[in-house]
Amino acid sequence: MTPAKDTVTEGTGAAGLAAGVQSRVIVIQNVSPELDGGRYAVKREAGDTLTVEADIFRDGHGKLSAVVLYKRKDEADWREAPLTLANPGLDRWSGEVELTENAPYLYTVEAWDDEFESWRDGAGKKLDAGQDIPLELTEGRELVAQAAARAGGPDAKALEKTLKDLDGARDDRRAEIMMSDAVRDLMARWPDRSRAVRYDRTLEVFVDRVAARFAAWYEMFHRSQGTVEGQWGTFDDCRRRLPEIKALGFDVIYFIPIHPIGRTHRKGPDNTLVAGPDDPGSPYAIGAEEGGHTAIHPELGTLEDFRRFVAACHEHGMEVALDFAIQCSPDHPWIKEHPEWFRFRPDGTIKYAENPPKKYQDIVNVEFYGDHQDALWQELLSVVLFWVENGVKIFRVDNPHTKPVPFWEWLIREVRRDHPDVIFLAEAFTRPPMLKMLAKVGFSQSYTYFTWRDFKGELTDYLTELTQSADKEFLRPNFFANTPDILPGYLQKGGRTAFMVRFVLAATLSSVYGIYNGFELCENEAVPGTEEYLHSEKYQFKVWNWRRRGHIKDLIAKVNRIRRENPALQELDNLRFYEADDDNVLFYGKMSADRRNMVFVAVNLDPFDAHEATLTFPLEDMAMEDTESFAVEDLLTGKKHLWTGPDHAVRLDPKRNPAVLFRVVPWHHVDFVAPSF
């Protein structure tokens, strides 16, 4: 009990005195990062340094010492990292913890009265003012004696020797000894922490692997990867595309659902209500005679074929993400095996999904609560673990906002208990509170509104919120430029240039982003007046010509290579917007913490007309003088410039260069540290 002895709740007072007082004599508050009072974990990635800050103070003038306590969640003992007083005027302390492993970590803060430093401060001021301090020296000796009793090893001996030296000396010599650096260091190592105060919450940081923050996703509609019209592409067809996808620079192949598709109420081409006998149906109507969420559509191949595909991806240094879509077709085996998981209507049918007056007749939903809750949740968990066992470590979750929040919190925690490397992406295209809540309860990444943010003001506002507000502690935006359900108006109207613009934005604004196949071909035919693709492959067979004229694969490969070569682009919250004096031109940059790598991007958001803008480089943030020269490499063209001062004009022409990516290197550093020239 000693560590908390000086808290009032555990003090010597009568119960009446102590009742209800939980605060501590040393106040520790505004600990950062902290999410909702510690209710949810913040997120980081392996290799990150976690900066922990806190207001720490108490009454009076005494000196304090403080540490961050931290450990992997499965460890028994706390480790410590020092906190230092970073802003004395605001009592703000700061320290750093190295997060080396992909695992959940815990951390908190502990502080104590540093009696020796308090003594030293007061005694020093009096000595400086020419005052004699015989009493202080006696009191100081007592502190040394106490430390000697606590100390072990050579320090114990050194402190004993200090006591002897003091006892034989005159006041001026005693003062000299007591104020020496040697004694100060010794005393700092043996503080009296019996009355240390610990912050009243233990906080959690979930440390993901780096791929949670830095990855390029390619969404693959498996059955459209073949070459024969009217037939299913197979896993083997998909596998044949891997060298091309790898050459484009992608890290993740994301498959839409690979399971058997129901026949009852199967949708026909263009989302019609009646399917012909050969129509393949929507892969989101999961489950048929052949099986449910752990089965594979027979036309795609066998589980063995799937594993071979996964292995091939790994050989290419890529990995596979699967879609986790909990809905069922009316033919899903669960309905026969577990009718109690579904809600039957008075006429004996199961309510299909609807958003009145819209109807989704090929899908029914499970009921998450009821006496069957345990069985259902365990079954869903087992589905995820089944695919984990088969080499899948990334799940893109379909419509998580239509399933209960507590379910996701439970599921993700259960999966990651043994598999902390599993990443979950939430497709929560819904209102901000639910989108954020799902990120808080554990989703590693989130789809965002980026898909519909086209212009300078809205991009600046939204990205500033994502990267500079408290959201950055828990919400990682995965910027999808398009999806099977969303062909944004900007892409429909702006042609090939629009695809280039949106690609550069997605890949440089966020460290993790994705495209859905066809994007690289600038496919932009929509059902008029909607964001649906015309003749969407969701409902019919499709064969693509992956070398179609007008593709932008060169740009994609180049930008993905630039992302790999520039660590600044692999971070998210280092994004900053800078001045460009034209509303069509968005100018932003990312710098590594050590300023070794600085990349600036200017994008013409107008897909039709050229615009010229003067860009103002943030020389102070770049740790450069106003008059200093810097080397600029245009990373897309390879052209180099030598520039001086903050302001430089660029002309961005939709036909030639809708975007420029500049790597900047201070001129005088070039010879010594910069690897870029």
Next chain:
Amino acid sequence: MTPAKDTVTEGTGAAGLAAGVQSRVIVIQNVSPELDGGRYAVKREAGDTLTVEADIFRDGHGKLSAVVLYKRKDEADWREAPLTLANPGLDRWSGEVELTENAPYLYTVEAWDDEFESWRDGAGKKLDAGQDIPLELTEGRELVAQAAARAGGPDAKALEKTLKDLDGARDDRRAEIMMSDAVRDLMARWPDRSRAVRYDRTLEVFVDRVAARFAAWYEMFHRSQGTVEGQWGTFDDCRRRLPEIKALGFDVIYFIPIHPIGRTHRKGPDNTLVAGPDDPGSPYAIGAEEGGHTAIHPELGTLEDFRRFVAACHEHGMEVALDFAIQCSPDHPWIKEHPEWFRFRPDGTIKYAENPPKKYQDIVNVEFYGDHQDALWQELLSVVLFWVENGVKIFRVDNPHTKPVPFWEWLIREVRRDHPDVIFLAEAFTRPPMLKMLAKVGFSQSYTYFTWRDFKGELTDYLTELTQSADKEFLRPNFFANTPDILPGYLQKGGRTAFMVRFVLAATLSSVYGIYNGFELCENEAVPGTEEYLHSEKYQFKVWNWRRRGHIKDLIAKVNRIRRENPALQELDNLRFYEADDDNVLFYGKMSADRRNMVFVAVNLDPFDAHEATLTFPLEDMAMEDTESFAVEDLLTGKKHLWTGPDHAVRLDPKRNPAVLFRVVPWHHVDFVAPSF
């Protein structure tokens, strides 16, 4: 257990499934106001309306209902106020609670699935789309039957009748009945709340009496209120000044400590170390042979005299505030009676107060922790309660930041358990974290940095922080323009005009403010190079001429009257700054919530030169059209104007009118609602 049945922690799942999942299927978060996760109470005043807001949402499209639960802390049962969906796009709900009593209140939020509204929404959309809904009608009837089983009184009968009507009717008639307002109202009164979700924290709002927010304080140095040089003024002398203070418009007479003063190390005039035999000493060196913190200095009078003074204040509609300064003179009775409350040094002396190398030899401090903690804390509590019993309901606390935070939290809670009308003002002239912390743990009001904020930018920034940030929920600034320890440089240099300026600022920026006697006389002689008053009455006798030439008592009386007559000036967080196109001119306003009362203030912060500025009135905030005329009354001169449009020039001359206070009344309302013309 039913209310929490749908939370996962109490669900039917196995322990393994439920472990660690505490979130609820309906998410309730970002509840406002909430301070540090509910750890501290927010503050309001009796008569206020508390606006409670929360994000409330769940998965899917179902409708929710929600209420604020609230009660006085001593009540057993919750009362309810409705929450309505104020911002559907952000799932933000809002409701209002009337805080009628001076007492602590608790509040929280509860929400539930509104099955009938969900049913009605879906059925209505289908009817609108021309769909037949026989199944829905059957399901809807079941909801009515369930409500009938829950209902009581006439509603139960009405619901039974509805069921009969439904059973005899055709589908179109059944739809008509089910969609009727009558059935909707009935169903809204008997919701199924068996699975309601309650926010996981109970929050507290401490409702003070209005004087905590709105009052004018006059700090009185009691012994200087007499008329004979070299003698103590008495309580009776103080009493004779009450009509004058009342005429000036003050509400609170605040006495510096009234207790016996120690003789050991007594300070002499001008804070010298040696006092002459007739020097009275600093009233902050509390305690002598005559007694300690519950005794009265014999020269001031008896307890009887004090009670008579308190009664006289009450008769004038004023009240008394006492100084609670815990330090002791070396002669305080506690030192003999309770030596264990003090820390003795190796030479047998008690450490006097110091801030090295500065020494306060006439003061020693108690030790708050140790085996004696309970006895000491109870004694200090009994001191406060002694004065409460003698009619004192306001305590200005000296240097609370040099005593432990947990002590204050305990003391204030203990005092206010039986005396919720007691107000504590913290003199925490220290760094912001401690200043704010003391407000959080219970101090009703705080001294602030206003005393040193002179110019437009710093006043605007600081007041915006105080009135618009989260601080406003717990920190009430009491704006003292001067104190016995602080004669600010602005007053020293700026002469009489400076006193006028600072008075208007204090009295109109904040709803609660104070001056220390002599301010009204524009006393501004300082110890050179310091903020100390020259020949401070803290250390010597003083007799004032309260009618001294150059006083500003007319202005004080007028402004205090204006504060009483204009409800807008009695609030704090309604302060807003507006545009004045001269950096010397500060322009701000306060409006009552209903816009019945709108007061605007323009102050020339330059005490030497006249400045002219165009003021831009916020017509939109004033609920007025750009072209609308409004009546303006200059409240200090009584002059009236009829103005149109936002921009109006004023010239503020230090000699004539360093400040103007305008009351604005929309012209077309004058005949109907405005009481001002």
